[in-house]
Amino acid sequence: MSALGRHVLAEVYGCEFEILNDLKKVEEIMVNAALEAGAEVREYVFHKFSPQGVSGVVVISESHLAIHTWPELGYAAIDVFTCGESVNPWDACNYLVEKFKAGHMTATEVKRGIMEGLQKEAVNL
Amino acid sequence: MSALGRHVLAEVYGCEFEILNDLKKVEEIMVNAALEAGAEVREYVFHKFSPQGVSGVVVISESHLAIHTWPELGYAAIDVFTCGESVNPWDACNYLVEKFKAGHMTATEVKRGIMEGLQKEAVNL
Numbered sequence: 001m002s003a004l005g006r007h008v009l010a011e012v013y014g015c016e017f018e019i020l021n022d023l024k025k026v027e028e029i030m031v032n033a034a035l036e037a038g039a040e041v042r043e044y045v046f047h048k049f050s051p052q053g054v055s056g057v058v059v060i061s062e063s064h065l066a067i068h069t070w071p072e073l074g075y076a077a078i079d080v081f082t083c084g085e086s087v088n089p090w091d092a093c094n095y096l097v098e099k100f101k102a103g104h105m106t107a108t109e110v111k112r113g114i115m116e117g118l119q120k121e122a123v124n125l
Numbered sequence: 126m127s128a129l130g131r132h133v134l135a136e137v138y139g140c141e142f143e144i145l146n147d148l149k150k151v152e153e154i155m156v157n158a159a160l161e162a163g164a165e166v167r168e169y170v171f172h173k174f175s176p177q178g179v180s181g182v183v184v185i186s187e188s189h190l191a192i193h194t195w196p197e198l199g200y201a202a203i204d205v206f207t208c209g210e211s212v213n214p215w216d217a218c219n220y221l222v223e224k225f226k227a228g229h230m231t232a233t234e235v236k237r238g239i240m241e242g243l244q245k246e247a248v249n250l
Contacts, residue, residue: 005202009132011238043172044170047184049186057189059181061174066206070238073129079191079206081193081202108235
């Protein structure tokens with residue numbers, strides 16, 4: 001089964017309010033997570049909400065990283081989506097958990113772009 | 126079981142090369158999908174790859190939409206992540222499938238930020 005991408009959906013709990021509510025800090029951690037995993041950063045945007053919370057996305061050559069934080073709950077929803085063989089999304093996840101000082105994380109990897117049809121066509125040639 | 130967000134992961138197949146490879150067209154469709162679903166658009170960034178492909182993200186007050194296209198395969202990986210009650214991510218998905226002229230789509234909704242611990246605490250009060 002051939003897939004174009006690997007997408008890790010991570011639920012990160014038990015983080016410090018101050019980190020999750022600091023736009024510059026969240027941005028720095030997310031960009032560095034991409035670099036740490038060996039990704040090439042293309043663009044990024046982050047937004048601070050009132051009274052609290054940060055949302056942001058890092059577009060990488062290999063797909064994207066995204067985060068939404070609920071500082072009042074110590075929670076962040078994080079996505080790390082990579083394609084190709086050069087970047088392992090779990091490297092970015094492990095870095096994020098450490099830097100956000102998470103109490104615990106639950107995460108799932110989903111395969112994206114499963115090209116079963118293409119494989120069958122190739123076999124039929 | 127209380128969740129903070131709804132995240133639809135959509136695999137969109139059978140799209141036209143010309144649409145999936147047109148940065149401005151992809152950007153327009155993604156931003157309009159957010160608006161069509163009643164979301165508030167905060168920021169967006171899109172990037173065109175060589176020789177083909179577009180990646181981009183729309184940050185909305187209610188979370189984000191993301192897309193990565195493989196025009197040569199007629200395929201796009203699309204995410205629609207919303208929180209709150211006011212926006213239904215499937216409204217955005219349906220709009221996207223129509224505008225990308227998709228042959229077919231497979232999609233899954235994942236609940237994000239399941240706050241079981243908080244619920245239990247609330248019950249124990």
